[in-house]
Amino acid sequence: MAITLIVGALGVVFDTTIISVALNGLAKDFDAPLSTIQWVSTVxxxxxxxTIPLAGWAQSRIGGRRLWIVALGGFLVGSLLSALAWSAASLIVFRLVQGLAGGIMMPLMYTLLMQAAKGRNIGKVMAIITVPTALGPILGPVLGGLILHLANWRWLFFINIPFCLVGMWLARRNLPDDRPAPDRPGARLDIVGLLLLCPGSAALVYGLSQVGDSTAFVSAQVLIPLLAGLALIGGFIAWALLRDTGSLVDVRMFRHRSVASSSTLLFLGGISLFGSMMLLPLYFQQVHGASPLGAGLLLIPQGVGALVARGLAGKYMDRVGPRTVALVAFGFVAASTVPFAFVTADTSEILLMAALFIRGIALGAAMIAPMGAAFVGLKHEEIPDASIITRVAQQIGGAVGVAILIVVLQQNIGDAHTPSALANGFDHAFWWCVALTAAAVPLCLRLPSLPEPAASADSNTKKIDKPTDFTAA
Known part of the structure; x- marks a missing residue:
């Protein structure tokens, strides 16, 4: 099951990282301003x-296997249409199709594997689930650079087709048929919640994404969607709390300490992960003069470190619990980011790559520990809501991190053009990254301290009590 889901998810993960290296080329090919082409990523x-909040409801209606195949098919169609796009506007529309399918796939992957594990070896399961997210930063930018070097941008989307086709074939073979019984009443869609939460989340992220074109959070193009998004999300929370059952996402899940603390840490972890992924390529290109492919190659050590961390973090999570792993990991993420706060135009790239490798190990563990902790002690039917909540928390944290660090970088760079002046601006941005990561360290103490006892392989098997005497035996 793990291999089946990973193969399908690789196309989604690569697509989010490959496209970032092609924006300048797309602007030239379509003769469109970069502000328009940026919508290829934003949309x-x-x-x-x-679609992230819809994953739980859709799974309850048609089953996990069917939903996975449908989402993969939607992503395949979106990829094929994107590869055949004839204008910037058509490419933006087809990327919308890709995003709608990809939004369902990632939380669904977490849900299906966690439900299959039945609470056992959560650390090991998380190590498996995070394979695509670890491979994306390693191979995505390099693969994108190689494709653009050997072929045109259309192959950035054609490359998704084999992942989708093989993933759909494997899903039909290997995923269990979990369709709901025909006589069981289907879950009703929370229309009011849908109209509040989905546009609210999109408006919030859109407002944060506009910070890159503005000098501060107080500009109208940032503030209006930001406040509208917060108001809609606040309205959804109030609506969900008034309903006993059937809300689009069960916000009462925050009563579980594991879910509340994990979501907070994943929010802060998203700031550190996505914020730094924006800063590091810019630093290598603007200060060291690296090409997009060169910057991608310089970032490989961080991805390799994240890949190495999977097994280590999963093993120690099952042995000592997620609290200890997260505490050590977030501390090392902050410490390994400190060298970048002292960078200059002459800083050795070898030294920075070594720091990136250590940072990758710490960052991989820092994401695995709270993500796994969120599912500790949950019932089978609660897992989809926890998957959605943690995924949204991480993604919004990433949008917030990018927005904050862009503002810090712009204010400290100003009109600087020399490498030394640019390096000074990046120093300030990296210090902010250190501070935001360090803020997560004390919150790690709220995670579960020890792993839960392993659940029975069959949840319906009755426990046999130890006999009290030999006669009973």
């Missing part, structure tokens, strides 16, 4: 936030 992100 994908907004579409993801529209």
């Amino acid at each position: 994908y992100l907004l579409a993801v936030f529209i």
Whole structure:
């Protein structure tokens, strides 16, 4: 099951990282301003936030296997249409199709594997689930650079087709048929919740994404969608609390300490992960003069470190619990980011790559520990809501992190053009990254301290009590 889901998810993960290296080329090919081409990435992100909350309801209606195949098919169609796009506007529309499918797939992957594990070896399961997210930062930028070097931008989308086709074939073979019984009443869609939460999340992320074109959070193009998004999300929370059952996402899940603390840490972890993923390529390109492919190659050590961390973090999570792993991991993420706060135009790239490798190990563990902790002690039917909540928390944290660090970088760079002046601006931005990561360290103490006892392989098997005497035996 793990291999089946990973193969399908790789196309989605690569697509989010590959496209970032092609924006300048797309602007030239379509003779469109970069502000328009930027929507190729922005609209994908907004579409993801529209469908993430729908994953739990859709799974309850048609089953996990069917939903996975349908979502993969939608992503295949979106990829094929994107590869055949004839204008910037058509490409943006087709990227919307990709995002709608991709938004369902990622939380669904977490849900299906966690439900299959039945509470056992959560650390090991999380190590498996995070394979695509670890491979994306390693291979995505490099693969994108190689494709653009050997072929045109259309192959950035054609490359998704084999992942989708093989993933759909594997899903039909290997995923259990979990369709709901025909006589069981289907879950009703929370229309009011849908109209509040989905556009609210999209408006919030859109407002944060506009910070890149503005000098501060107080500009109208940032503030209006930001406040509208917060108001809609606040309205959804109030609506969900008034309903006993049937809300689009069960916000009462925050009563579980594991879900509340994990979501907070994933929010802060998203700031550190996505914020730094924006800063580091810019630093290598603007200060060291690296090409897009060169910047991608320089970031490989961080991705390799994240890949190495999977097994280590999963093993120690099952042995000592997520609290200890997260505490050590977030501390090392903050410490390994400190060297970048002292960078200059002459800083050795070898030294920075070594720091990136250590940071990748710490960052991988810092994401795995709270993500796994969120599912500790949950019932089978609660897992989809926890998957959605944690996914949304991480993604919004990433949008917030990018927005904050862009503002800090712009204010400290100003009109600087020399490498030394640019490096000074990046120093300030990296210090902010350190501070935001360090803020998560004390919150790690709220995670579960020890792993839960392993659940029975069959939840319907009755426990046999130890006999009290030999006669009973």
